[in-house]
Amino acid sequence: MLSRDWGPVKKIGCQERAFSLVDKLWPETYDSHSKLWLNHWQGFFLSRVFVVRVEETMAALVVVGSQWGDEGKGKIVDLLAKDADVIVRYQGGSNAGHTVITDKGTFIFHLIPSGILYRGKVCALGNGVAIDPGGLIEELDRLKVNGIPVGKRFVISNRAHVIMPYHKAIDKAAEQAKGARRIGTTGRGIGPAYVDKMARVGIRMGDLLNPDVLKQKVRENLVEINAFLERIYNTDGFTVEKIFKDYQAYGERLRPHITDVPLILERAFQRGEAVLFEGAQGTHLDVDFGTYPYVTSSSSCSGGACTGSGVGPTTITGVLGVTKAYTTRVGGGPFPTELTNEIGQMLMTRGNEYGSTTGRARRCGWLDMVLLRYAVRINGLTSLAITKLDVLDGCKELKICTGYRYQGKLHKEMPADLQVLAGCEPVYERWSGWTTDTTGLKSYRALPSAAKRYLARVEELTGCRIDMISTGSKREDTIVVRNPLIRSRKR
Ligand code: GDP
Numbered sequence: 391m392l393s394r395d396w397g398p399v400k401k402i403g404c405q406e407r408a409f410s411l412v413d414k415l416w417p418e419t420y421d422s423h424s425k426l427w428l429n430h431w432q433g434f435f436l437s438r439v440f441v442v443r444v445e446e447t448m449a450a451l452v453v454v455g456s457q458w459g460d461e462g463k464g465k466i467v468d469l470l471a472k473d474a475d476v477i478v479r480y481q482g483g484s485n486a487g488h489t490v491i492t493d494k495g496t497f498i499f500h501l502i503p504s505g506i507l508y509r510g511k512v513c514a515l516g517n518g519v520a521i522d523p524g525g526l527i528e529e530l531d532r533l534k535v536n537g538i539p540v541g542k543r544f545v546i547s548n549r550a551h552v553i554m555p556y557h558k559a560i561d562k563a564a565e566q567a568k569g570a571r572r573i574g575t576t577g578r579g580i581g582p583a584y585v586d587k588m589a590r591v592g593i594r595m596g597d598l599l600n601p602d603v604l605k606q607k608v609r610e611n612l613v614e615i616n617a618f619l620e621r622i623y624n625t626d627g628f629t630v631e632k633i634f635k636d637y638q639a640y641g642e643r644l645r646p647h648i649t650d651v652p653l654i655l656e657r658a659f660q661r662g663e664a665v666l667f668e669g670a671q672g673t674h675l676d677v678d679f680g681t682y683p684y685v686t687s688s689s690s691c692s693g694g695a696c697t698g699s700g701v702g703p704t705t706i707t708g709v710l711g712v713t714k715a716y717t718t719r720v721g722g723g724p725f726p727t728e729l730t731n732e733i734g735q736m737l738m739t740r741g742n743e744y745g746s747t748t749g750r751a752r753r754c755g756w757l758d759m760v761l762l763r764y765a766v767r768i769n770g771l772t773s774l775a776i777t778k779l780d781v782l783d784g785c786k787e788l789k790i791c792t793g794y795r796y797q798g799k800l801h802k803e804m805p806a807d808l809q810v811l812a813g814c815e816p817v818y819e820r821w822s823g824w825t826t827d828t829t830g831l832k833s834y835r836a837l838p839s840a841a842k843r844y845l846a847r848v849e850e851l852t853g854c855r856i857d858m859i860s861t862g863s864k865r866e867d868t869i870v871v872r873n874p875l876i877r878s879r880k881r
Pocket residue numbers: 455459460461462463464465486487488489490491741742745746777778779780781860861862863864
């Protein structure tokens with residue numbers, strides 16, 4: 391068997407190869423954001439003077455949201471997918487809404503990985519994803535209408551769990567019953583589907599291909615589920631035949647795509663390919679590390695990439711944290727830096743902060759370093775991608791939260807106790823804003839100096855370098871300081 395460190399030499403940008411070499415020769419130039427220009431010029435110079443030949447080896451970069459979701463993961467994954475061979479979603483379901491804007495139009499992906507727009511890239515749904523097959527088929531059909539061929543390069547783990555109609559019914563009924571304490575879920579049946587997975591009564595994608603198993607499981611599950619829906623929630627139950635007929639048809643339609651995903655990933659690594667793991671939701675919506683119980687029901691942190699796709703932790707070569715230049719949240723739960731004033735309204739309007747899945751208005755607030763430092767630690771972030779910097783254009787003053795005050799005491803770390811978090815007052819640093827338009831800027835040098843200072847402070851407070859800065863919603867509106875995928879290739 392080939393060693394994972396071997397792989398065929400493939401063409402990668404000369405300048406990127408030079409950056410890799412600079413990284414090896416002068417690693418200290420990355421320590422400070424103000425020195426980034428030096429790295430740029432060293433890379434540029436080397437790429438012009440030498441032809442740097444680097445043997446291309448496997449990469450496994452996890453892309454996670456570092457806040458409460460909607461950080462712009464879709465845009466970043468789409469951009470990085472150009473240099474990837476496989477893109478895999480590892481958790482969540484159609485509660486996600488990942489927006490990609492290209493010259494072909496606007497695409498909002500709920501289940502299909504954001505790399506699908508590039509021809510020939512393998513896109514996978516790992517075992518950790520909860521799949522609504524009807525919604526997935528609709529997404530596939532929409533791509534077809536837009537002239538994007540999917541074919542067999544789109545694969546689904548046979549171990550992924552299926553979202554059933556009763557999961558959606560329970561999700562909605564449970565939210566209603568909670569009243570003021572409701573989580574504000576997307577209503578896509580996510581929580582109840584993961585409950586069934588853990589209770590070992592879930593139906594998996596592989597089961598859709600076996601009519602006898604499917605019918606038996608539906609029948610067994612409905613005994614309890616119908617009693618629950620009718621007696622506890624006072625709502626209608628479901629019939630075995632209807633569900634069986636619909637889901638068997640979904641299985642037949644998806645049959646060509648259902649396969650052994652870990653095996654596909656293993657073979658990709660053996661060929662020295664680059665794999666992107668596309669996280670959904672964000673660190674603070676993670677079922678273990680988020681603001682529980684106001685979270686989703688999956689492991690949205692980087693650890694979930696391994697259990698949700700079937701690769702070992704030693705395979706991962708980098709973790710990129712996608713971070714909005716401010717903070718947003720959809721649904722309930724504490725949000726210490728939330729702005730309920732005209733500044734919050736301005737961020738919502740300028741940032742077009744409406745949920746990609748439910749259309750709900752997103753709550754907006756200042757950038758919060760307590761959240762971000764925690765995200766760096768929990769995910770083992772190796773770099774950051776800052777998005778929506780352009781939305782801050784025109785703000786006279788910016789605030790960065792550096793800690794929380796609770797009952798007179800300063801907290802620098804994220805409290806696990808939700809009552810404490812709900813009572814925390816943010817402690818802010820004030821930074822001057824900028825008045826120039828940064829929309830669509832593609833070079834770091836062109837940024838106004840106040841924006842550079844803001845970004846440098848983010849690097850300083852998180853101890854994590856910034857690899858990408860997004861300055862608009864389109865693919866090309868991006869400053870790529872260094873490509874985190876190419877940089878994470880194993881040497
Ligand atoms: P995701 O769930 O993390 O993929 O993020 P969403 O797609 O739900 O939300 C991000 C929104 O911000 C989308 O409407 C994107 O088109 C948009 N967006 C992404 N990056 C930028 C940026 O740098 N500037 C602006 N103005 N919009 C952006």
